[in-house]
Amino acid sequence: MIQMFNVSKTYPNGVQALANVNVRIQKGSFVFLVGPSGAGKSTFIKLLFREETPTEGQIIFNGRSLVRMREKEVPQLRRQMGVVFQDFRLLPQKTVYDNVAFAMEVVESPGKMIRYRVPQVLEMVGLEKKANLYPHQLSGGEQQRVSIARAIVNEPALIIADEPTGNLDPQTATDIMDLLLQINRRGTTIIMATHARDIVDALRQRVIAIEGGQIVRDEERGSYKDEREKDWEKEKDKGT
Numbered sequence: 314m315i316q317m318f319n320v321s322k323t324y325p326n327g328v329q330a331l332a333n334v335n336v337r338i339q340k341g342s343f344v345f346l347v348g349p350s351g352a353g354k355s356t357f358i359k360l361l362f363r364e365e366t367p368t369e370g371q372i373i374f375n376g377r378s379l380v381r382m383r384e385k386e387v388p389q390l391r392r393q394m395g396v397v398f399q400d401f402r403l404l405p406q407k408t409v410y411d412n413v414a415f416a417m418e419v420v421e422s423p424g425k426m427i428r429y430r431v432p433q434v435l436e437m438v439g440l441e442k443k444a445n446l447y448p449h450q451l452s453g454g455e456q457q458r459v460s461i462a463r464a465i466v467n468e469p470a471l472i473i474a475d476e477p478t479g480n481l482d483p484q485t486a487t488d489i490m491d492l493l494l495q496i497n498r499r500g501t502t503i504i505m506a507t508h509a510r511d512i513v514d515a516l517r518q519r520v521i522a523i524e525g526g527q528i529v530r531d532e533e534r535g536s537y538k539d540e541r542e543k544d545w546e547k548e549k550d551k552g553t
């Protein structure tokens with residue numbers, strides 16, 4: 314579904330955020346993107362979403378080159394993707410229902426379809442009873458559920474989540490992860506950038522680790538830290 318070939322990104326100020334990245338992500342997979350702050354995770358995500366373009370290399374999404382794509386084709390690309398952010402980014406003046414409906418309105422879905430589909434996704438995320446409330450009347454976990462409902466309402470092939478549990482307490486974070494896994498089991502590809510070590514270690518999905526703009530580790534059923542590094546940490550603890 315996604316292929317990156319020798320992708321590098323240098324921002325106009327000269328900072329190289331990604332260097333020579335090669336990766337292939339299959340349809341239906343669940344991928345954690347980990348790495349220290351400033352490693353290049355958000356840049357990786359922005360390239361997928363075509364918010365940025367690479368300075369070198371090629372990116373193919375569902376057979377289309379994101380590098381050669383014309384600006385006017387970008388909205389069509391983004392319809393195939395749902396994005397979830399750490400800070401939810403809901404529209405404060407709109408109700409839960411309208412926040413989700415709005416995502417369908419912008420892609421010009423017929424009203425009848427909107428009235429059918431929005432209650433369906435609100436039920437899926439467990440918010441059918443809160444449809445008429447405003448974001449400020451919801452807990453953080455509930456707000457993140459709204460943002461997930463909004464991300465999936467147009468049935469995208471890919472969900473990109475940038476630190477979706479970053480503002481949530483551990484239990485709420487677990488609930489949000491259950492929801493994302495459920496969406497993944499229905500066939501949606503999920504790419505999630507995170508610093509949440511416990512979540513990555515508990516779920517044992519593919520882990521792509523980025524450091525200094527390069528992929529330093531890519532493991533199926535991986536963990537947050539390199540196993541060898543963990544052994545070394547244990548030895549160090551024993552020694553002191």
Ligand SMILES: Nc1ncnc2c1ncn2[C@@H]1O[C@H](COP(=O)(O)OP(=O)(O)OP(=O)(O)O)[C@@H](O)[C@H]1O
Binds near residue numbers: 328350353
């Ligand atoms: N628009 C920009 N212009 C210039 N430099 C940028 C820009 N965006 C990011 N960078 C730089 O590129 C590098 C990678 O940043 P990026 O945001 O991709 O890291 P990250 O892994 O997502 O970090 P975090 O975990 O803190 O979100 C950093 O050195 C950052 O300062």
